[in-house]
Amino acid sequence: MIHPPADEALERLWYQREKGRDVRFETTEDEERARGIVRRHRLAEILFAQVLEVDLKDAEQSACELEHTLTERVVDSVCTFLGHPPACPHGKPVPQGSCCKVYSRKVDPLVTRLVDLPIGSSGTIVFIAPKSMSRMSRLAAFGLVPGSEVRLLERKPSVVLSCGQTSIAVEDEIGSEIYVRPQ
């Protein structure tokens, strides 16, 4: 993939400014472009690392490629899906986009892993991404399908959730494969 050198340069400039160096963009347009690149890069990292659980190195590499190709609408969707996250997996700030402003008062993510809910709160299952298919049917037998309401009761020593009047203990891994919209 060929990177337009201008992009790379702008990106580097943004990083330097983040480190507190005294650098300046020539135009506000350049600054906006740099901001967009870094935003796409870090959001892609979060998507890969936290949702798809790709390891951080691969996530970063793919993010490097995607930062130049994603359209603004896709980026805003990803950002909304991730709940307008403030920081990337490395702890660096994600520059805010126009979508974030709408939610500037409410920073709760739209969709989160079940295990990331606060204990005792509930959410509606948006999707389940299990490693094995038999797992999905077993969860369905307990009524755990997209659209169902679940409450997280305990995270340790095992993930315990309740669905309707039933409490179910599940594998830790399953707890991070169920994505919910918090209420």
Place this chain on the structure above:
Amino acid sequence: MSQLAQSLILIGNPNVGKSLLFGCLTNRYVTVSNYPGTTVEITRARAAFGGETREVIDTPGTNGLIPQSDDERVARDMLLTTRGGDVVQVGDMSNLRRTLLLSLQIAEHDIPFTLCLNMSDEARERNAETDPAALSETLGIAVVATSALRRWNIEKLKRDALRPRKATIHATYPQPIEDAIAELTGGDLRGCPTRGMALSVLAGDETLKPFLHGDELARYDDIRERAQSRLPVPLGVAIANARVAAVDALIGSAHSHPTKAQNGFRDWIGRISIHPVWGVPFLFFVLWIAYLFVGKFGAGFLVDKVEHDLFQDRLNPLVIRFIDFIHTPHFLRELLVGPYGIITMALTYAIAIVLPVVMTFFLFFGVLEDSGYLPRLAVMLNRLFRKMGLNGKAVLPMVLGLGCDTMATLTTRILETKKEATIVTLLLALGVPCSAQLGVILAMLGPLGPEAMLIWLGATVGTIFLVGWAASKVIEGNTGDFILEIPPVRIPKLSNITIKVLARTEWYLKEAVPLFIVGTLLLYVLDALHLLTAIQRALSPLVVGGLGLPAEASNAFVIGFLRRDYGAAGLFAMQRAGHLTPTQTVIALTVITLFIPCVANFLVMLKERGQRMGLAIAGFIIAYSFGIGIALNYVMKAFGVTL
């Protein structure tokens, strides 16, 4: 057997009270507990329903008609093979969603049934009541609210159970699936299945094979493949989702959503027992209570009273005097009250040493079972069990093993994979002492002080983890997912506990006492033929040389083959007579604990795991148990440890 009675099958989700209801209907007791998986086998009993007789069949709980484990398969097969019988689906009224998910599948299999909403008392308490009349109208079948615990409305159930109808509940699936169903049920195939079977075929249920027409299997695969190619998600998932959607639409339209009930104390116990911090002290608290009640009270106080005060001081001298009084021939006298006498050895061991412990253990265990703590223990131990190639669900058979290893070996059916079942079978036979044996062990270790207890505990618990870990590496296969329903904390009912303790005690007496007598007879005969000393001499390199025990201890190992607890009781008698030093006691106890539990357990092992695996496990256990004993002996000698 007289003429065949029509059958009546009870089917339902796990832990909804099928077994309790079975007891209500037939007046026969089957084990009832507060955790899923208590019933792993089919139980049958006859009962009168008005003027008619039915053979009532209790099945293991199942979440659906596509089985995920052996016990679920047993239930599904029973339902499909007993066509023409009456079917009663038992459900938990508080849990309408899961109940109806199963109802829908029964309806799809074209099976007429009656729905029994059990635990209605608990539903009322939790503010999750359902109006049976309204539900009956929606489903088009009779719906009866019951409480098996309070025997409420059983008569009405008995009447309605004989009038099963086909439910009108129906789910609509995505078009590719509906098309495939039409093709599968359309009559073009030989032995064309019902809608329910067609759906199981599409979901890829391999266990359904025996029910399908053998020549058409390739066509089934073909149809499934075509349907799958038209769907973005796996067929099984699409089917499950559509089912839940259909049930939710039904519940949403006819019934209000139940509100979460608050139940102060019980909820609090429930939360504490699986809390990441408080769960651990809670577990130790439970163990401590167990030790106080079973170890101190049962094995200490009660055994002392019964064995010493009753048998040694009163009963046995009385019997001996009576036998001498009527001038019994010498061999008969020896047979009854000699060193290997049926009364002085078999009955004294069985009634005086083992029984008090067994009863106190069953009492405590019954409370634990009915309270709902065991599934919570599984939650606490899941991560630990993962290291042994198991998951938290295996806690249930392992803890049950403390009651009886043989029964627990049968319970391995609730585990999903063969690997797990094999590992648990091995660990049960190797490291989990049953209540009878545990009692004797506690009684012997009690006076020796904490070091002895620690060595024994370390050797057994260490063995479980070490062998479990090694077995998980050696035995091929996968570990299933830990998905376990956690029932609400319930206050144990005295009546159920009493019945359970009595039933289990009766079972112990029937099972153990005859074997104790056989064992004693064996020793008596061997002794009379002077073979016992020969055996003692033959085993002497192992027992005396290897383990550092007196030759006499061979007897305990010989009868230990029959029952481990009998062997332990033999050691107990030796210790009391002052023939064992504390160090020898610990070594002997460790070996007998790790030994094969009993003949019955050995046979069940062969039956459940197959001859080859069963024999392999037995061979390993014998070698391992003596190996550890010898190692312990040498290590303690080398370090000059004396207790």
